[in-house]
Structure formats: structure tokens, C-alpha cells
Amino acid sequence: MPVPTTDSVRPTPLLLLSGLWHGSWCWSEVLPYLAATGRIVVPVDLAGHGLYARRPASYGHGRHDPVAVDTAITPGPRVSMDDAADLLLSQIEQIGGGSPVSVLAHSTAGLVLTRVAEQAPESIAHAIYLTAFMPASGVEPAFYNEIGEAAGNELRPLYRGDPTQTGALRLDLGTDDQRYLAAVRHALYHDVDRSLADAAIALLSPDSPVGITLGGTTLTAAGWGSVPRSYIVCTEDRALMPAVQQRFIAEADAAFPDNPTTVDCLESSHSPFLSMPRELARIIADKV
Template identity: 30%
Template sequence: MADNENFNSRRHVMRVAAGVGGAALAAGLGVLNAHAADSDGGRARRHGVRTYVLVHGTHSAGAFWTAIGRELALRGHRVVAVDQPLHGTERFVPAAYQTQDLRALATEPSPVAALTLDDFERRVTGVVRRAARLGGPVVLVGHSMGGVSLSRVGNAVPELLAHICYMAAFCPSRSMPSLNACAASPEGQHAITPLDQLVGDPEKLGVLRLNWRTSDRRDRAVFKEMICAGYSDVAFLRVLEGMQTDESMTAYDGRAVGRADTWGRIPRTYLRFGKDRTVATELQDRMIAEADALTPDNRFTVHSVPDAGHLGPEDPARVTEMLHGLRV
């Protein structure tokens, strides 16, 4: 009986806490810059230089954007890949994760538990403000959990954004006001929920903790299907190397509904991935529809990639061309 209660508790936590709502993960450099800033930004405007601000998802870092960012930079744009607090270059690595002491890993405290969606919003808004001072349009792009930051930042500084782009990302609405609510929706239930892969009790730790270094074949198969379906085994191992163990449960529950008079006036695009098993395609479609209902005169431009899983195509060229082609 105790085992059943524990399993049901873990299932409840995972369903309410987004089923690891969108593991946007990879490895590499975090910031790329194609042009030095002009003192008045005039040259940037005349030459059509944009600044792309790229926001990663859960258990991830700005390094996720390395390949796409590099290609955007080579097309003449400034690119800044944001590391959210305690992610990427600031990442928290549990000591027990390094040693693979699984018993200790189940209880080791995490500073990530204290993070809120406000912390994420402040980090991204600060980068957007600095990018806007460089001159030229600012395009804000978010993958997976990064979408909730896009909605919050769009409410905070809509005048600084020329375009926002959700890449298989959470876009909460009035009926689904948080990432948790999106994932708990009927459409969200089509996603893979790695219940058996949880390490420790999320309610006690305050984080969703996953052991990406597991030697268990079943666990690795779940992770690959969840985020890297269609990737080669070599590419999947590269992704695993860049993953972060912990993500804040509090941030998953933060309200992130775009308002019609702020976020709703920014031109927006959704990159829809047809084989996504983390942000289910059915959920992507519902989020797009509810956003369009809020602002029928400013609807999503939708680009669909039918054969892409959660991380998008293994070849970054397709996504790069979509981002390069955004109308600003």
C-alpha cells in the first residue's frame, strides 16, 4: 500500500509540475555576437541588423542555441543566448550527481528550488533592455519552458520587442495560466511523463530532479523518446551531456498569461513540431488557438515541421531559416 501511495504521489507531482515540461537541452557556447554595437544604433538600423535573444527551456541552458545562434550570426545578426539563474554557466551540480551516489542524490538540497518565474522574467527582461539599446529590432525566441518567459517579458516591455517566436514552447492562456496548467490539460496528457525516472521526492526537494547520466537502458530510451526522437545515438549523447539535473517546481506554477494590450500587440510566430513528445502537438495547437482567440487581429504565424521532435530537426538549418525569415 505504501508503495502504491508513493507512486500515486509521484504521478500527481509530475502531472501538475509539467511532466518535465519541455527539456530544451544541448551543449556548446552560450553567447554569439555578429556585430559590435554602434554608439547610436543608427548603422544597425540602416543595415537591418537584428538582435535575437534566445531563451532556453527546463533543465537546460543558453548552450542549447549554439548551432542555431552560430548560423544566425553568420547571416549578420547579433545573437544572445540567455542563461537563466542557476543554469548554464551558473548551473548547480549536485555533488552526488558527479559521484553517481543515487541514495545521496535523492535527498541533496538544491538552491534551484528557490527560483521563481519572476527570477526568470527579470533575467530575460534585463537582456532585452540591453539589446534594445544596441539599436535595430529585437526578436525574442523561446523554446519549451522558455515560452513562459516570453509571455511575461512581452507583458513587461512590449515596446522593446519587434517579434516573439515560440519554438515548441509553452504559451499559457486564461484557461491554462501556467506551465503546470498547460501540461495538466487533456491535450498535455499526450506528452511523455518520466515518472519512473524521478530522483527523490519533488515536494521535499522543491525541484524536479533527473539523473541524465543513468546507465539504465530503459531510462535512456524514455529520455530519447521524450526529447530526441529521430536523433542519432551520437547526437543524443551530446544532448545528455548538456542536461541539468534540477528545475524549480515553483517556476512551473508561475502565472504567465499574455495580455491583449501588451503581449498581444507584438507580432508573433509559433514553430510547431509535429512529433513532439514533451510539449505535445495537441497542446501546441490548443495554445495557438487560445492565443489567437485573445487577439484575433494579431494571430500567430505558424510554421509546422511535421517530422520534428521536441528539440527540432537535428540539422539546425531549417529552424535557422525560419528565424532569419521572421518579419520585423
């Protein structure tokens, strides 16, 4: 039984931010374990994802068209990093009611957490990166896709179309090509029960706004460098290679040695919220 808490010792609220193609639904297996600790836990959607996602007109309507998959323009206004940061900050303010909130960001959502922590460090009690992008100051996220540590990434070869033209990082989730879908499953969920992984793939949005991944964030000691941070390394990740994750940590600690990163490891794929939710929840609860 969890020990009841008083208002004076109640943990800070925890916001869970999912990464590309995912939505707040992806935390459903983790939430019961976190709720048992007595804290307020709120999963939210990243801008352009979940309830904010927009699908190409050809997706899910009639015969699958590979040409349309490669060329269709993602609908709606283009979502930028600033848009995503503004939404996250508004979510933090609503959940925290003016007090700081702990935030866990998965995968590319780490870029948005970093931007908000730099712009409004007083709003973040603790920043937790779950196998997430945590670039060095001013470095474009794309840089980390080209370095030697990124070799073996299984996700990037699955992108369809030219993001500069379509406006999206696109997965072909409407295909009947079982080899392609198996590759998506292997890249994101290789250690997840097959039925659960297939259910997750069915919930993914095919388009993630490419604008969220463009541009770096200049980091300062008074901004992002002042926020307590943790990193959860997923050692079996095939979508964000473990060596890249370790590089993020090393660069952050070199830049801000007075505020080192607390590190935990999970022997997990890119999606421990589905493959080992109890273990993930335990690590999170120890941080916030």
C-alpha cells in the first residue's frame, strides 16, 4: 500500500510527453503503476500528434497508393518547434497551476522539453529524457542521425517521401506490405508482445510534423543547464541508438558539469512503456 501523502509532501505533478507518431495513449500501461505512488500523472499529446494529428487525404481511404504516400502534402498548418514548445508550456501551466511540474519526454519530444526548459526553467521541477533527443547547445537534431554512433538505426530507412516537400516525417502505415510493417514493429517494439505491438502500430499517426525537428536550441547555465535532469537509456533501442543516447549525456555533462545528468538503464527497445511498464514506472517514481 502506498503511504498517504499530505499537501506539504505531495510529489510534484508529472507530465508525460510522447514522441513522434505516438499519442498520450502510449502511456496507458505505465499509468496504473505511477498512480499507485499517489502522484498526479498526466499524459499529453505533442503538437501535431494524438488528437492534434492530421492525416494525408489518401490515408485510410480506398486503395493504397504508394505514389500518394511519397508525395501527399500533410494537411493543416505547418507545426514548428515554437508551436510545440508553446503547447507544452501551456500544458505545464495548466497541470501545475503556476507551480513547477516534472516532465518526462520520450524520443523526439526531448527536443521540445529542452526548448521549454531553456525558455522557462522555473516551470520544470525535473526533466526526464526517456531514450530521447537531448542535443548539445545550438546543434541541429539531424546532426545526430549522421554521426558514427547512429549506425544501425532501423527506423530512418522506413521514412517515406521527402519531408521538405510533404512537411512530414512519414511512415507508410496504410500499406499491406507485411515486411514493411514488420520492420516498423522491429524498429519500435521488437521486445513488445506481438498483439500489443500491432495494436500500437494501428494507433500511430502516419505523419509527424518535420518542423518540430528543425533548428537547435541555445542552452544556458541559467536556463536548461539549471534544471535537474535525468536520462533513461534504453540499451536495446533500434530507433535511437544507445551510443547516441550516451553521447547526449556526455555532451550535457561536459557543458554543465555542476548539474550532472542522473542516468538509469533499461534493457529495452525504444518503447519501454509497452515492454516493461512496471520497471519504467519504478525508475520514474524514484526521480520525482
